Amino acid sequence: MKDTLKAKPPRLLGSNAKTLKSRGTGALVASHQLAPATESVPHGGVHMCAEASAGCAAACLKNAGMNVMPTHSNARVRRTLWWVRDPVSYHAQLNKELRAHKRKADRLDLEAWARPNTLSDQPGMAIQAATDNPDIGFYDYTKRLKWWAKHKDRKPENYFVVLSRSESNHERWLRMMRTGEWVGAVVFDGPMPDTYLGFPVVDGTKDDSVWLSPPGTIRGLQLIGTNKAKQAARESGFAVKTGE
Numbered sequence: 001m002k003d004t005l006k007a008k009p010p011r012l013l014g015s016n017a018k019t020l021k022s023r024g025t026g027a028l029v030a031s032h033q034l035a036p037a038t039e040s041v042p043h044g045g046v047h048m049c050a051e052a053s054a055g056c057a058a059a060c061l062k063n064a065g066m067n068v069m070p071t072h073s074n075a076r077v078r079r080t081l082w083w084v085r086d087p088v089s090y091h092a093q094l095n096k097e098l099r100a101h102k103r104k105a106d107r108l109d110l111e112a113w114a115r116p117n118t119l120s121d122q123p124g125m126a127i128q129a130a131t132d133n134p135d136i137g138f139y140d141y142t143k144r145l146k147w148w149a150k151h152k153d154r155k156p157e158n159y160f161v162v163l164s165r166s167e168s169n170h171e172r173w174l175r176m177m178r179t180g181e182w183v184g185a186v187v188f189d190g191p192m193p194d195t196y197l198g199f200p201v202v203d204g205t206k207d208d209s210v211w212l213s214p215p216g217t218i219r220g221l222q223l224i225g226t227n228k229a230k231q232a233a234r235e236s237g238f239a240v241k242t243g244e
């Protein structure tokens with residue numbers, strides 16, 4: 001991978017199967033994929049998910065579908081190294097692509113949305129992108145609950161954040177959900193339940209339009225990935241078993 005890492009990645013924004021589903025709700029979603037957790041570290045990068053748990057790192061979407069391909073991993077690492085080493089030029093390019101995304105959404109008569117942390121958990125990067133582009137909606141799933149508990153006033157109006165539960169943040173997640181201010185996300189292993197710990201569950205696999213879910217509800221996600229990844233997510237307690 002070493003030689004190819006020297007070049008800048010061709011594009012910063014793309015789409016994936018999940019974000020494409022949001023077209024049905026009238027939204028065109030751009031997906032921004034950096035290298036999750038420690039993926040870029042052997043190449044000189046940094047840990048991109050400060051509050052990741054062992055279970056979420058194992059069940060991360062990087063282990064599902066096309067994301068497992070070396071070409072995809074290479075592109076994620078190249079973007080991450082660029083962002084770490086030269087954030088000013090990186091954000092200039094990101095803004096250029098976001099402007100093109102907005103123009104395309106306008107042409108298609110769709111709302112422009114972007115998911116800056118599709119495979120990372122960097123609130124500062126997302127806040128900057130949302131602040132620079134106030135006419136685009138942004139959203140992310142995050143496990144940075146300690147960070148958001150301290151900095152929720154920094155969230156721009158056009159940035160929607162969903163709190164993801166894991167085996168290591170469960171108690172804090174529950175406390176924040178009980179304030180009624182947030183939408184949550186839980187990964188289920190088995191049939192989608194109607195409720196979880198008293199919160200209504202909406203099927204979050206049908207689209208990625210999280211901003212349509214009211215505060216106090218949970219986006220239910222299904223455990224996916226390789227058999228090894230799913231086993232690790234089960235054993236760690238990251239995925240919540242249902243249907244027993």
Ligand code: SF4
Binds near residue numbers: 037048061118121
């Ligand atoms: S925090 Fe999200 S992106 Fe990071 S390792 Fe966990 S599931 Fe993957």
